[in-house]
Amino acid sequence: MDIYVNFLPPTPHNIQMEASAEVNQRIARITAHLHPSNLQMEENSSLRAANCRAKGGAPGFKVAILGAAGGIGQPLAMLMKINPLVSVLHLYDVVNSPGVTADISHMDTGAVVRGFLGQPQLESALTGMDLVIIPAGVPRKPGMTRDDLFNINAGIVKTLCEGIAKCCPNAIVNLISNPVNSTVPIAAEVFKKSGTYDPKRLLGVTMLDVVRANTFVAEVLGLDPREVDVPVVGGHSGVTILPLLSQVKPPCTLTKEESEYLTNRIQNGGTEVVEAKAGAGSATLSMAYAAVKFADACLRGLRGDAGVVECAFVASQVTELPFFASKVRLGRTGAEEIYQLGPxxxxxxxxxxxAKKELAGSIQKVGNFPQTIFRSPISWVELQQFN
Structure with missing residues (x-):
């Protein structure tokens, strides 16, 4: 029995329509990466932002940077885009994030980049994230006191952490916003209030102190900094930064004068950069590098790598203080083990x-400003005036 199939050859018109449809799909896909809010979000849309991925997107973790358009945020975003462990990179800020997103998205690496602008898009930026990095905040400007800086950044951190508690409570949080000695306790209180606090997942980033210590010690010893490991404990400002030079690897003997010189330089590394920039900025590039180095360690821990140990400012019982920076072992749930100081x-x-005396005051400051820290969320308009 013969079967006849009625076959109509493709016409130039049909081919053109199919090609046009494919082009439109590609354009929609690109738009979804750069501007999720512009995408048609109806239920029948096959290109919803949550499902949209670039062809060839690498497997890995979802990372959000809150404050991605700032002095630290921009180089941090660029370096995280390069990281092969990152599959999706969300860039959030209250200003300029679309431009940073467009710029970073042109890099031919595996991570898919999406931008989010302003407080109304904060929840979209955070939903489903594995790691959240927070460099958001403002530097001290002329006429501002340190209490002014604390009040502003405390409000910013509070608002962002409320979003994390709601949208990705199981994410690892890397907190960079200064003053870290106070903002980490603030974040802890926010998470406690929301019922999502897991001390293992809240990590104050003190890696810049370690990076500086490795560099400065290597200079004195005539070594490659990549071969040097200096534990830095305590906190993340001034005398709270305590490099344990007696525990340097590879083992070495430093004179009293060398120890004093190195300790003072490590503690005042930020001032060294500010003075060198002559009022044109602070340590943004080295901080971004240090933040990425620490974030990479967190991602390797999430992946299940063994023996990932770095210094971080965490809830701790190493001393009588509730928070303290020391070596921690990073794993799938964050800081899975906190090491003692050693001899x-x-x-x-x-x-x-x-260090402990100064650090106690920084932690106590959180309790002295409840009317500022735990008021209603700081608004997008309030944040914009400081950028």
Whole structure:
């Protein structure tokens, strides 16, 4: 029995229509990456932002940067786009994030980049994230006191952490916003209030102190900085930064003068950069590098790599203080093990007492400003005036 199929050859018109449809699909896909809010979000849309991926997108983790258009945020975003462990990169800020997103998205690496602008898009930026990095905040400007800076950044951190608690409560949080010695306790209170607090997942980033310590010690010893490992404990400002030079790897012997010189330089590294930039900025590039180095360690921990150990400012029982920076082992749930300080020499023991006294005041500051920190969320308009 013969079967006849009625076959109509493709016409130039049909081919053109199919090609045009494919082009439109591609354009919609690109638009979804750069401007999720512009995408048609109806239920029948096959290109909803949540489902949209670039062809060839690499497997990996979803990372959000809150404050991606700032001095730290922009180089941080660029370096995270390069990281092969990142599959989706969300860039959020209250200003300029579309431009940063468009710029970063042109890099031919595996991560898909999406931009989010303003507080109304914060929840979209955070939903489904595995790691959230927060460099958001403002530097101290002329006429502002340190309490002014604390009040502003405390409100910013509070608002962002409320979003995290709602949209991705199981994410690892890397908090960079200064003053870290106070903003980490603030974030902890926000998460406690929401019922989502997991101390293992809240990590204050002190990696810049370690990066500086490795660099400065290597200069003195005549070594490659990549071969040097200096534990830095305490906090993330001034005398709270305590490099344990007696525990440097590879083992070395430093004179008292060398120890004092190195400790002072590590503690005042930020001032060194500010003065060198002559009022044109602060340590944004080295901070971005340090933040990416720490974020990469967190991602390797999430992946299940063994032996990932870095210093971080975390909820701790290493001292009598509720928060303290020391070595932690990173894993699938964050800081899975917190290490003791180990043997200290006399110079370090004296430095530890100074660090704890100063750090106690920074932590206590959180309790002294409840009317500022725990008021209603800081508005998008309020944030814009500081950018």
């Amino acid at each position: 200290l020499n006399e110079y370090e023991r004296v430095g530890l007492e100074k």
